[in-house]
Each structure stands twice: as structure tokens, then as C-alpha cells.
Amino acid sequence: MAQYSLNFKGLPFETIWVEFPDIATVSKKIGTLPTSEKHSSSHYTLPAIHDPSTGTTIADSVLIAEYLDATYPDTPKLFPPGTLALQLAFIDAFMPRLRALFQFVVLPTNNILNPPSAAYFRSTREKAFGTTLEQLAPTGTAGEEQWAKVKEGLGVVNGWLEKGKDDGPFVLGQEPAFVDFFLASYIQWLKVIWDEDSVQWKDISSWHGGRWVALIKALEKYETAV
Structure with missing residues (x-):
């Protein structure tokens, strides 16, 4: 972010x-x-x-x-006047929608870390959860049910964004703001931990009319120095 x-x-x-x-x-x-x-x-x-x-x-x-x-007031605003509370409220409402996602991302997150970070991440998380990282993600029917909840949670957010689609591609309209970068950062995280050929990323890419891929594509120019 x-x-x-x-x-x-x-x-x-x-x-x-x-x-x-x-x-x-x-x-x-x-x-x-x-x-x-x-x-x-x-x-x-x-x-x-x-x-x-x-x-x-x-x-x-x-x-x-x-x-x-x-x-740096002469640069583009991340929080345009009058939007700080709105953007923070959106973020606060968004976070519970990811609750079902958490169990699926801990192990793949660990798997992309450098060895010192991976060892630390694993030991602290396994201590906190009282189980191995491998046992966190549900499998079989339970996994399918929980993955459906991930789609459902992001679907709620998609519904919010659909209400403003005539105003522009971003949360506040035509121009991106902090909240858009917040959303894109989470989607980028998922793209990084699951390669583009994975079932998980293919699912996310196809959900809600491709909204999530479109979001990171729209903000692609801000991934590197401009």
C-alpha cells in the first residue's frame, strides 16, 4: 500500500x-x-x-x-477532502469479508518467504493457532464450503462497488484513492502467493465479472515509480 x-x-x-x-x-x-x-x-x-x-x-x-x-499537498490526494472517514469506514467494513480467506492463505504466504522469515512466520503462527500451517486450510467438502464463503465475501464488496459503477471505475469515481490501493494490495497478495496457473487464482480472476483482475490492471502504472 x-x-x-x-x-x-x-x-x-x-x-x-x-x-x-x-x-x-x-x-x-x-x-x-x-x-x-x-x-x-x-x-x-x-x-x-x-x-x-x-x-x-x-x-x-x-x-x-x-x-x-x-x-506534500501539491501531489494527488490519497484522501481527497471529506473522504477520510468514508474510506476508513469502507476498509473497516471490508476486512470481515476476508475472514474465510485467512485459513487458505497462511501456508502459501509462508511458502514464498525467504528462509529466515519463513521460519519465524511458521513458529509464531503455529504457536498462536495451536496447529501446523498445513492443517489450517480445510480440504474436501469443508474446503469447498469455505472457499465458497470467500467468493461470497468478495461478492458483497463487489455489490458495493457496482452501485457506483456509473461514476467511474474506482471507489470514489474516476480517480483512484487510498481505498483502491488498499483493495489492490490485497488482490496483489493473492496473486503473489498463488501463481497465475493455480486453481485459486483462476477462480478469483473469474469472479464478479473479472473485477479484481481489472482493479490491479487499472492501477498497474502505480506498481512502480512514475
Whole structure:
């Protein structure tokens, strides 16, 4: 999401990749604040940015977007005036629609990570869930039923977007905003963890008139620096 946001605004940046076990150490080193508290301890997350022009370091995609809008007012707005609450409400309503998806994505996410991150991801998730990653995803009839719920959840979101289709291809109309990059980031994640020839990605690509593939295609130019 942060990369989309920076590219949308045309702001130059350098990406530094961080392995999962190093996130807290690197975050403390560069001065980002924890994004939450878990089990009475500070929890650090990425993405984070450091802006050398102001000396500001900040984590959390929404906070980064708000900062970029405020600091670089002459660039395209991620949150056009009067839309911040609306966009955040949309995101908040969207997240429960992905609940059935979670069980399917944990193992394939682990499988694409570098070894240090994969080991950390597996150990922390298996401890949290009390089972192996391999046992998380339902199979057989149960798997088919849960996968149908994934389609149903995204179908609800598709219904929301259909109501505004005459206004433009994006949530707010003709121009993309943060919420579109938020949605596209999730779809890109699914595309990355499942290759394009997988049953899962072929399903998602075909759902709801191809909306989800069309979304990432429409925002393709913001995947890299512009």
C-alpha cells in the first residue's frame, strides 16, 4: 500500500527489505513507534517510511498516507477532502469479508518467504493457532464450503462497488484513492502467493465479472515509480 501511495504521488523512494525476525529491531533503530500492543508488549509492523526531508519516520499504511497528503499537498490526494472517514469506514467494513480467506492463505504466504522469515512466520503462527500451517486450510467438502464463503465475501464488496459503477471505475469515481490501493494490495497478495496457473487464482480472476483482475490492471502504472 505504501509503495502504491508513493508512486501515485510521484515521490521518489528507495525500498529496503526487512526479514520478519528483524522488523522490531529495525523499527526501533529507525525510530518508528509500535503500531499496537500484543500480550503486553510493543508490536512493530511494516511498511514504514523515513522521510529525509522532514526527519519523520512513521509506520502503518493509513498513517503513512495521511502524512504524505499533509506533507506534500501539491501531489494527488490519497484522501481527497471529506473522504477520510468514508474510506476508513469502507476498509473497516471490508476486512470481515476476508475472514474465510485467512485459513487458505497462511501456508502459501509462508511458502514464498525467504528462509529466515519463513521460519519465524511458521513458529509464531503455529504457536498462536495451536496447529501446523498445513492443517489450517480445510480440504474436501469443508474446503469447498469455505472457499465458497470467500467468493461470497468478495461478492458483497463487489455489490458495493457496482452501485457506483456509473461514476467511474474506482471507489470514489474516476480517480483512484487510498481505498483502491488498499483493495489492490490485497488482490496483489493473492496473486503473489498463488501463481497465475493455480486453481485459486483462476477462480478469483473469474469472479464478479473479472473485477479484481481489472482493479490491479487499472492501477498497474502505480506498481512502480512514475
